[in-house]
Amino acid sequence: MSDVADNRILTVGLGDRSYDIVIGEGSFAEAGARLRDFARDGGLCVVSDENVRDIYGGALTETLGRAGLRYDSFVIPPGEGSKNISLLSGIYDWFGEGGRLKRDGLVVAFGGGVVGDLAGFAAATWMRGVSYVQIPTTLLAMVDSSVGGKTAIDTKRGKNLVGAFHQPSLVLIDPTLTETLPERELRAGFAEVAKYGAIASEGLFGRLERNGRATGLSDVIHECCSIKAKLVEEDEFDAGRRAILNFGHTFGHAIESKYGFAKYNHGEAISAGMSMAAAVGERLGVTDKGTAARLDALLSRLGLSSRESADGLVAHMRSDKKALADGVNLILLKRVGEAVVHRMSWDELEETLHG
Numbered sequence: 001m002s003d004v005a006d007n008r009i010l011t012v013g014l015g016d017r018s019y020d021i022v023i024g025e026g027s028f029a030e031a032g033a034r035l036r037d038f039a040r041d042g043g044l045c046v047v048s049d050e051n052v053r054d055i056y057g058g059a060l061t062e063t064l065g066r067a068g069l070r071y072d073s074f075v076i077p078p079g080e081g082s083k084n085i086s087l088l089s090g091i092y093d094w095f096g097e098g099g100r101l102k103r104d105g106l107v108v109a110f111g112g113g114v115v116g117d118l119a120g121f122a123a124a125t126w127m128r129g130v131s132y133v134q135i136p137t138t139l140l141a142m143v144d145s146s147v148g149g150k151t152a153i154d155t156k157r158g159k160n161l162v163g164a165f166h167q168p169s170l171v172l173i174d175p176t177l178t179e180t181l182p183e184r185e186l187r188a189g190f191a192e193v194a195k196y197g198a199i200a201s202e203g204l205f206g207r208l209e210r211n212g213r214a215t216g217l218s219d220v221i222h223e224c225c226s227i228k229a230k231l232v233e234e235d236e237f238d239a240g241r242r243a244i245l246n247f248g249h250t251f252g253h254a255i256e257s258k259y260g261f262a263k264y265n266h267g268e269a270i271s272a273g274m275s276m277a278a279a280v281g282e283r284l285g286v287t288d289k290g291t292a293a294r295l296d297a298l299l300s301r302l303g304l305s306s307r308e309s310a311d312g313l314v315a316h317m318r319s320d321k322k323a324l325a326d327g328v329n330l331i332l333l334k335r336v337g338e339a340v341v342h343r344m345s346w347d348e349l350e351e352t353l354h355g
């Protein structure tokens with residue numbers, strides 16, 4: 001199809017699993033025309049959450065209707081609590097009801113990271129895998145979780161413990177959908193944006209320093225997705241370089257878990273986690289001096305906090321799914337725009353954190 005002028009398309013090149021990321025203000029209005037290329041006769045199943053359905057359900061029906069597409073929708077309660085096995089099981093039953101979703105059907109994950117992970121995992125596993133499309137509606141999902149094919153649900157022993165790699169067939173991003181996001185969710189998304197600057201783009205980092213959250217969203221999303229696309233192409237199954245996307249996340253996950261996932265949301269926790277990782281890097285002499293102060297200043301400009309105590313964190317890190325038996329591979333910065341993987345034992349880490 002022809003594109004409206006401001007749509008920009010990135011391709012994640014993965015051989016026969018390659019797909020496009022379409023980024024454009026107003027691109028949601030053309031979702032129907034785009035989905036028509038992927039929807040076949042086996043059913044069109046949209047998963048979203050109550051908030052997204054209430055705000056955008058009508059517009060979705062309209063764009064799909066204009067393209068001659070009919071769909072069924074499964075609506076989950078908002079929040080991380082929905083990424084569980086019993087809701088997943090409900091989705092399977094719904095897929096199966098009256099033969100709603102066949103092997104050549106299409107799943108659409110329409111929502112934030114929670115919907116993307118859950119619907120993506122359902123698509124990855126239903127009949128050993130059916131196609132799905134991501135239409136992310138939070139900044140966090142637009143810059144991070146909708147690209148790269150990681151899908152998962154949580155168990156009572158931890159987040160994302162059960163999952164699969166399953167690449168989407170298309171990621172359709174309309175940055176204007178973030179206009180209705182609660183302030184706190186938008187801010188959390190900027191933590192992931194800052195992460196991309198810190199690990200891979202001093203240019204992006206500098207633009208955020210200059211313009212804060214007024215930095216043009218479309219450009220920001222494009223740059224983050226192109227960094228992510230490259231890392232996913234290099235390392236689809238997260239066995240090497242892709243790990244740098246975890247900058248701030250080992251500490252961040254421990255912070256989330258220390259407070260029972262109640263005090264901080266994901267973005268807020270990784271903001272504090274990135275700050276901690278930068279400080280640890282400087283103490284170890286891996287990170288150029290001054291980097292941690294620069295990162296903290298940016299986080300505070302974005303309205304994010306970087307202050308959090310390291311007490312008790314290592315215990316939580318030991319039960320993280322990325323933990324090794326005797327230590328952890330931490331992602332540290334060399335400088336703004338460059339990250340490295342740094343292996344540390346638990347003892348070393350305790351010492352550095354409290355030293």
Ligand code: ADP
Nearest residue numbers: 051078079112113114137138140141177180181
């Ligand atoms: P994340 O993308 O950060 O993983 P969620 O999927 O849990 O987070 O979404 C965060 C919250 O924002 C949820 O309550 C969700 O319903 C709501 N939400 C998602 N997208 C939008 C949007 N475009 N406008 C308003 N609220 C939204």
Ligand code: ZN
Nearest residue numbers: 144192266270
């Ligand atoms: Zn993250």
